[in-house]
Amino acid sequence: MTITPRFRRLAAAASLLLPPLAASPLHAQERDPDAFFYDGALAAGRTVHLHNLNGAIEVERSTSGQLEIRAEKRWRRGDPEDVRIVRVAGRDGDVVVCALWNDAECTADGIQGRRNVRWNDRNDVSVRFSVRVPDGVNVRLKTVNGGVTAEGVTGAVDATTVNGSIDARSTAGPVSATTVNGSIRATMGSLGRDDLRYETVNGGITLELPADANADLDLSTVNGGVSTDFPVTIQGSISRKRLRGSVGDGGRLLKASTVNGGISLKRAG
Numbered sequence: 001m002t003i004t005p006r007f008r009r010l011a012a013a014a015s016l017l018l019p020p021l022a023a024s025p026l027h028a029q030e031r032d033p034d035a036f037f038y039d040g041a042l043a044a045g046r047t048v049h050l051h052n053l054n055g056a057i058e059v060e061r062s063t064s065g066q067l068e069i070r071a072e073k074r075w076r077r078g079d080p081e082d083v084r085i086v087r088v089a090g091r092d093g094d095v096v097v098c099a100l101w102n103d104a105e106c107t108a109d110g111i112q113g114r115r116n117v118r119w120n121d122r123n124d125v126s127v128r129f130s131v132r133v134p135d136g137v138n139v140r141l142k143t144v145n146g147g148v149t150a151e152g153v154t155g156a157v158d159a160t161t162v163n164g165s166i167d168a169r170s171t172a173g174p175v176s177a178t179t180v181n182g183s184i185r186a187t188m189g190s191l192g193r194d195d196l197r198y199e200t201v202n203g204g205i206t207l208e209l210p211a212d213a214n215a216d217l218d219l220s221t222v223n224g225g226v227s228t229d230f231p232v233t234i235q236g237s238i239s240r241k242r243l244r245g246s247v248g249d250g251g252r253l254l255k256a257s258t259v260n261g262g263i264s265l266k267r268a269g
Helices: 005-014
Strands: 036-040 047-051 057-061 067-075 083-089 095-101 105-107 110-112 126-133 138-142 148-153 157-160 166-170 175-178 184-188 196-199 205-209 215-220 226-228 242-247 253-257 263-267
Touching: 036 095, 047 067, 047 110, 047 126, 057 138, 067 083, 067 095, 083 105, 095 105, 095 110, 095 126, 138 148, 148 157, 157 166, 166 175, 175 184, 205 253, 215 263, 226 242
Parallel strands: 047 095, 047 138, 057 126, 057 148, 138 157, 148 166, 157 175, 166 184, 175 196, 184 205, 196 253, 205 263, 215 253, 226 263
Antiparallel strands: 036 067, 067 126, 083 095, 105 110, 215 242
16 A cells, blocks of 8 residues: 555644543533634635644534534633634635644645644643535535534535544535544545545545446555445456446546555445
8 A cells, every 4th residue: 555645744743642532521621612703605616724733623514605613612621722713814715714723823725833733631622613614615624633524515525634534425526535543434426527535544434426426446455345336347456455447437536545444435325
């Protein structure tokens, strides 16, 4: 299995962190009374970018037609004043929101200057994002220590974490996802125009594609198997751990790789 440079960067980021936060009763945690709120218009085709470091991101469809973002800090022993939540203008009308630790800065390209961020017994502040997006809006979701979920989105989804699983579903757009310690489940109504990639180390990958999908496949695992509901035109030798071939007429590349886990290609619906 080939580990890409981007994958190495994600694994390196994981080394800055403690193990994923253990689940605990809500009454054991403090909450920020001054949680972040943003409501605003965002046109179809535009993108909301969410950048977090410690905490989960949850996305669902907006019923108001507005972009709605809520971010809540949680902590036991840390100081919530050490964390700022900032919104900046993105490119071409996009919206960018960042959770910032220490002297980090939020830019149109994401969080800058976060090298000194470390969690310990005295700095355990986390931020949970809850987002509702209008129809046709794309989402780019990035965190390090936390899971990512997206449900009912109709635009494209691009989700990245290090310590956490990803469950992302778009009824009309493509979905791409990358993690290190966690599983990936991606359901999409279309594959879009660009190549799609899914990477993890510890976890399985389940991809649910439209029945009329056209793609070139490159699926590989080390400790697991590969299965598909689609008829596949095989390229090269047949292996339980590696599948290269095409579904439909082929086209864009769909690449998925894991070390500890299986890969399953399913028909959505």
